[in-house]
Amino acid sequence: MPNSKTRIVIIGGGAAGLGLARKLARNKDHIVTLVDRNRTHFWKPLLHEVAAGALDPNLEEVGYGGHAARWGYRFYQGELDRIDRTAQTITTRPLLDDEGEVILDAQTLDYDYLVLAFGGVSNDFGTPGVREHALFLEHRAQADEFRKKLLNECLRVNDRRQRGETDATVDIAIVGGGATGVELSAELEQSARALRSYGLTNFDADALRLHLIEAGPRLLPALDEKLVQKVSDELTDLGVQLHTGTRVTEVLKDGVDTADDGFIPASMVLWAAGVRGEPDVPSLSDLELSNLDKFVTEPTLQSVTDPKIFAIGDCAHCVLPGEQRPVPPRAQSAHQMADHVARAITALESGKPAPQFEYKDHGSLVSLSHFATVGSLMGNLVGGRLAIEGRVARLAYQSLYRMHILQVHGPFRGTVQIITSFFSRAFKPRLKLH
Secondary structure (H helix, E strand, O other): OOOOOOEEEEEOHHHHHHHHHHHHOOOOOOOEEEEEEEEEEEHHHHHHHHHOOOOOHHHHHHHHHHHHHHHHOOEEEEEEEEEEOOOOOOEEOOEEOOOOEEOOOOOOEOEEEEOOOOEEEOOOOOOHHHHHHOOOOOOOHHHHHOOOOOHHHHHHHHHHHOOOOOOOOOEEEEEOHHHHHHHHHHHHHHEEEEHHHHHOOOHHHHHEEEEEEEOOOOOOOOOOHHHHHHHHHEEEEEEEEEEOOOOOEEOOOOEEEEEOEEHHHHOOEOOOOEOOOOOOOHHHOOOEEOOOOOOOOOOOOOOOOOOEEEEEEHEOOOOOOOOOOOOOHHHHHHHHHHHHHHHHHHHHHHOOOOOOOOOOOOEEEEEEOOOOEEEEEEEEOEEEEEEHHHHHHHHHHHHHHHHHHHHOOOOOHHHHHHHHHHHHHHHHOOOOOO
């Protein structure tokens, strides 16, 4: 007897995929399978705090296996290798351990609906040396790597200063003046000020020299110009050297070459400029892709090639009617897309057409660690656009993560998680140095 339940496979357990899996699994007529290369989920907008040592990721990560058991979907650890649209199957690559030995062989999963939600990667714009010499903040392992290298550099400079090299510095270049670059700059300055309390007695605030490099004319293009000026002034006061209108032409082992400001020395280079599809996306299927290797969708978020396949989050290229640019790759976009796909699949199961996705820009918020928070709110709540800063902005910024927790864990468990996280942060050391 054929299975009457709808088989839904979700590739990627990020902000969009994990919440969607929970929502769809509540329908007992669904068999939901979440596939992710990792065993745990961590909210990407917090990676800059992990990189700077300001947050212990073990306190905030979500284990896919436990989450799946709690909400009634299936979790499979693996990485997408191929989509067979004719057979309506996906094939995963063999799962390997750290030594390259096979843990699980390649698997084939059947689907009635497939949701692609595996995010994207930083756009290197073909710049020489980026992949060889730069660091990234695309997932937790990279944030952990950055933190370890940062600590090693700080220890070296502290030792050099102790031996009399009073002008020794840790030079870091951050390429990309969006939220990640700006927030990481502030977190690193905060960490530098705290290191003396953790045994690095010769590491003063001036031991860290930060360069924030942006090719565009100003930082944070999504924010009002007056707010951007406040952010720029705050970063400058903290000691961050801003390079706007500066294009990086090459990343080297000891710094970056630019077309405008010459060579900028750096022992660490963090690349946080732009978002594009993962390098192997073209080999996964014959689905239509944008020039940035993102899956091109209809306004319903269904692939223009196959209505049985949806794309959401950073891997999706969706231009809504009346718009010239695609929906921006932001956390709020991913959450809204996940909610929409849950409704769209329900409509399709009922024999109705999938509704059109409506993106609502709720504004942008940027936190400069403990120094300042600024942003703008948009929508019916404020009657348009409202610039905010200070404590109000800080509370709004904190609410973004709390909303994510509620979407992932549900109202009751989410509230418990929020309370637990608050007390854990309150009693844990300010910096994670291991």
